[in-house]
Amino acid sequence: MHSGLRARVHNREQLLGIFCFTPSPLLVEFIAVSNYDFVIIDLEHSLTDMQTLDHMILAARSQGLAALVRVPLERSHLVLPILDAGASGIVFPRVQSVEQARRAVQLCRYNPEGDRGLSVHRHLNFKSDELAQRNQHINDSVCVVLMIEDSEGAENARKLAGVEGVDVILEGAADLSASLGVPWQTQHPRVKAELKSIAFNVASSQAQFCAIPRTVEDYQVWQRQGISMFVLGTDRGVIRQALQANVLKFVKSKDVIGEVG
Template sequence: MPLRVEDTFRDALAATHRPLVGMWVCSGSPLIAELCAGAGLDWLLIDAEHSPNDLESILAQLQAVNGYPVHTLVRPPVNETVLIKQYLDLGVQNLLIPMVNSADQAEAAVAATRYPPHGVRGVGSALARSARWNRIPDYLTRANETISLTVQIETSAAVAAVEEILAVEGVDGIFLGPSDLAASLGLLGQQEHPKVRAAVEHCLSAAKTAGKPAGVNAFNEGTARAYMAAGASFVLVGADVALLARGTEALADKFIPATPDGAAPASY
């Protein structure tokens, strides 16, 4: 069985001449993940930080979207070595690590994806889907080729350290989280605030200087397009649960009179 290096998000970003557009998959449902995989988007993010996903549901979603022409990233709830090992053994190839605030934390994430002597990943290829249960020749020596690592910049401390984080060998790119960044700047819920947008654009510029791709979350179409124009290589522009929430609200509004307090909150 060949080693499918072309499946990494790192290689997809290097091969494209436009920003890659994706969406969150937060429902925990393999059916919804498969539905989204066939939508024509470039990539999906299966989330376990703010969503009801565990190892078994992530595995089921990976299996459901396999074979569709879409790249899949998975975000664990925390930058933790044992959890990253489990995700990799499940067959996760593209990791998005949340709340990376320093070069040391970025280095720890890289080490978790590497076998010794270059890291601390536990060796269990005979038991793991990642190696197809040792059906992939030379998996142990070539595993790094199958993995891409993106780290999230979503606090003021991370913005201040972005150049050092980008310089860490093994970090393939960064992803900006304006919601947490806004909160870190004392601007909770104000993702569109000029200070937040300036911090995001600073990081986009730093990534360009470092020669690494940077992505951003932006559900507002105008903001997403502005960030793409500013150099974002990949963007998240929606979420399965948000689309369902807004769609069902719109359906209800067609047939049921509105109530004074029925306004929906702004999207993520």
């Protein structure tokens, strides 16, 4: 039986998350108290060190926020200590083949579902009793997320979603747009058509499709199509927009005061 974030995914609850590129436990707490359901801490495009990551995962756990960590398969040696530190799951970027998908699952699950190494750590509350039962509980709770970010992955979407143990297929429209020859044009008809095809192929599996809506309209369209899991941008984008809006608010106020005076 699934538990934690994984259970919520398979129950098709509405889940809202955000990418976190900033190496800050305090920012993770801000995300938690802002009513997000999960955070994806990035290790693909960021330089977050392991001690800071450990503190970010701990900050998430302290606030009841599910912490996923994005780890390239090329850095798969990090998956074990990250899960031992208490992460709710792993996001694997740029997955293209069934072989890669199966390897991702193996890295995240204990025997017989995978080959994850045994250790008594935070994920077990540092308790060494009833380890066999606890291992099964961990297997039931760790969320395996695959990102499809190019045309090869998109072509194999149905097969990737059908791999036993894969919980979520997350779209990566930015890199997908580059793969399709229209870099950064995430609203391009070819990109949107490919995303729709991926979602359709995932729908026939046990996995869930997770969208990254670029606009409110995108979000509403995905909802009407039955999608319930979303990544609402990045910490960098949201913070920049909030800072700009704050400045603009006072600049406009100054203009109004000047006109009145």
